[in-house]
Amino acid sequence: MAIKQISVFLENKPGTLLKMTGVLAENKIDMRALSLAETKDFGIVRLIVDDVYTASTVLKDKNFISILTDVVGVLIPDEPGGLDKVLRVLAGANINVEYMYAFLGGRNIHRACMIFRVGDARAAENALGTWGIKILSQDEIASF
Amino acid sequence: MEQYYQKEIETASREQLKAWQDERLVRQVRHVWDNVPYYRKKMEEKGLTPEDIKSTGDLHKLPFLSKADLREAYPYGLLATPLEDCVRIQSTSGTTGKRVVAFYTQADIDIWEDCCARAICAVGGTKKDVCQVSYGYGLFTGGPGLNGGSHKVGCLTIPTSSGNTERQIMFIRDLSATILCCTPSYAAYIGETMKSMGLGPDDIPLKAGIFGAEAWSEEMRRDIEATMGIKAYDIYGLTEISGPGVAFECSAQSGMHINEDHFIAEIIDPDTGEVLPEGTQGELVFSSITKTAFPLLRYRTRDITTLTREPCPCGRTHVKMTKPRGRTDDMLIIRGVNVFPSQIETVLLNHGYAANYQIVVDRVHNTDTLDIQVEMTPEMFTDNLGEISQRQEALVGGLRSMLGLAAKVTLVEPKTIARSEGKAVRVVDKRKI
Numbered sequence: 243m244a245i246k247q248i249s250v251f252l253e254n255k256p257g258t259l260l261k262m263t264g265v266l267a268e269n270k271i272d273m274r275a276l277s278l279a280e281t282k283d284f285g286i287v288r289l290i291v292d293d294v295y296t297a298s299t300v301l302k303d304k305n306f307i308s309i310l311t312d313v314v315g316v317l318i319p320d321e322p323g324g325l326d327k328v329l330r331v332l333a334g335a336n337i338n339v340e341y342m343y344a345f346l347g348g349r350n351i352h353r354a355c356m357i358f359r360v361g362d363a364r365a366a367e368n369a370l371g372t373w374g375i376k377i378l379s380q381d382e383i384a385s386f
Numbered sequence: 387m388e389q390y391y392q393k394e395i396e397t398a399s400r401e402q403l404k405a406w407q408d409e410r411l412v413r414q415v416r417h418v419w420d421n422v423p424y425y426r427k428k429m430e431e432k433g434l435t436p437e438d439i440k441s442t443g444d445l446h447k448l449p450f451l452s453k454a455d456l457r458e459a460y461p462y463g464l465l466a467t468p469l470e471d472c473v474r475i476q477s478t479s480g481t482t483g484k485r486v487v488a489f490y491t492q493a494d495i496d497i498w499e500d501c502c503a504r505a506i507c508a509v510g511g512t513k514k515d516v517c518q519v520s521y522g523y524g525l526f527t528g529g530p531g532l533n534g535g536s537h538k539v540g541c542l543t544i545p546t547s548s549g550n551t552e553r554q555i556m557f558i559r560d561l562s563a564t565i566l567c568c569t570p571s572y573a574a575y576i577g578e579t580m581k582s583m584g585l586g587p588d589d590i591p592l593k594a595g596i597f598g599a600e601a602w603s604e605e606m607r608r609d610i611e612a613t614m615g616i617k618a619y620d621i622y623g624l625t626e627i628s629g630p631g632v633a634f635e636c637s638a639q640s641g642m643h644i645n646e647d648h649f650i651a652e653i654i655d656p657d658t659g660e661v662l663p664e665g666t667q668g669e670l671v672f673s674s675i676t677k678t679a680f681p682l683l684r685y686r687t688r689d690i691t692t693l694t695r696e697p698c699p700c701g702r703t704h705v706k707m708t709k710p711r712g713r714t715d716d717m718l719i720i721r722g723v724n725v726f727p728s729q730i731e732t733v734l735l736n737h738g739y740a741a742n743y744q745i746v747v748d749r750v751h752n753t754d755t756l757d758i759q760v761e762m763t764p765e766m767f768t769d770n771l772g773e774i775s776q777r778q779e780a781l782v783g784g785l786r787s788m789l790g791l792a793a794k795v796t797l798v799e800p801k802t803i804a805r806s807e808g809k810a811v812r813v814v815d816k817r818k819i
Contacts, residue, residue: 247769249767249769251762251767251797251799252799253797253798253799253802258799279771280771281771281775283796283797284762284774284797284798285771286769286771286774288769305799305800305801306799306800307762307763307764307767307799307800308767309764309767309768309769311769340770359769
């Protein structure tokens with residue numbers, strides 16, 4: 243059920259991100275979510291896209307280094323306390339969140355999606371499921 | 387079964403070799419005295435005449451020649467035969483300053499090609515082999531030397547020269563090349579290209595590679611051997627002395643046999659010029675004792691190496707030199723510490739990175755800075771920033787213990803460091819001193 247995130251290695255200097263988005267644009271890849279983690283010299287761009295296979299293939303062809311990582315996509319109502327509830331469940335199940343990022347709305351402005359990178363994706367999904375929290379599939383994310 | 391090209395010479399007794407060297411040195415000194423006023427003057431300045439050189443034991447009395455002499459005497463000052471007897475020139479690759487030209491008679495070419503033929507036989511080459519020469523052809527000695535050696539052995543020779551890497555791989559596969567000759571950095575690049583084409587060691591028929599013309603590490607050897615599924619052998623030479631084949635590796639892969647019937651090797655202290663005892667590391671000095679057009683006596687190579695006469699399992703009796711750590715002029719002096727690019731390469735490969743790197747030296751506020759740019763590889767990349775940083779710090783630590791000084795490591799994107807089809811540009815020195 244976990245969704246595939248593409249992590250790309252980029253140097254931290256002007257133009258590198260543009261080079262990557264250019265490759266994605268040329269190949270009509272639609273980005274659903276994006277997050278950046280950086281050091282002084284380099285960074286990792288984490289992407290959720292509509293077509294994982296095409297995106298990772300075209301990036302490799304253009305000499306980018308990327309890997310696929312399992313992450314959990316969680317649907318939360320865009321209202322106060324929405325994220326709080328989800329984190330409570332994860333903390334209760336003793337699941338460590340390595341990083342997370344959000345994207346709002348998509349085609350429906352009243353909801354948000356959080357992407358979680360956790361130690362154990364399956365355990366996180368089970369715990370969230372038990373509490374009736376909606377987990378998004380790859381297809382659902384693609385058309386979010 | 388060990389293969390030789392000239393077995394009687396390659397396995398001659400030490401006494402026989404010494405006798406050849408004594409006789410040939412005496413004759414060569416006379417030839418140079420009679421025909422090269424530049425060197426005669428150098429001898430006269432030391433109060434020497436040819437009569438003072440009676441055997442190899444007197445070699446240390448002779449004056450040195452250096453690259454500076456070759457530049458000063460450019461182009462004809464060290465020529466020892468009439469130009470009309472020469473059939474070829476070759477020129478240094480010019481990585482370290484003004485070009486040097488060397489002249490060859492047909493007999494000199496034959497000596498050179500014999501040396502290369504010995505190198506090809508030493509890796510198991512026979513007339514049944516297909517030898518692809520991917521060294522550059524032209525003024526650079528790599529292509530012409532191995533080409534000639536390959537002909538002498540009777541191999542089917544594919545003179546691809548360097549460049550057009552996918553075509554190189556196509557020829558290797560379509561024409562079943564069994565031996566590849568090129569620089570080690572180009573071999574690594576061919577291997578990398580193979581991988582990106584989805585080809586593994588079993589997809590190519592190569593069994594051996596003869597890789598030289600630049601310093602490379604044991605780790606790089608293992609990498610190339612694994613990628614291509616071959617045995618990789620070192621070959622050594624320099625245009626001033628003839629070209630590749632001055633020394634070559636045998637099946638033992640533990641140092642290169644110097645063709646002592648043509649070249650006498652000495653190791654000296656690079657600072658004092660004093661001859662050092664066998665087994666001591668120092669600067670390699672060559673005297674060519676059979677060449678006629680461009681016979682250099684006591685030429686300082688600037689290569690740092692060690693000689694050993696311990697018996698070799700291959701049966702060859704000629705002295706072996708260890709892989710040079712680098713030329714003295716490849717050596718960087720950073721904050722007073724001697725640094726060879728080959729040391730840096732060793733650490734990189736030991737830490738799991740590839741040999742795609744560039745060393746950038748600069749001087750900021752009167753302090754030397756050393757920045758090593760290393761390409762990220764799919765194997766070393768993870769989604770975890772902390773882990774990448776930890777590996778980077780481990781590499782910095784490894785470099786510090788190898789070099790004895792702090793270096794910065796910058797991880798760069800793949801294929802951003804220029805690939806070389808000849809000698810790799812490893813060092814960018816921005817210091818203005």
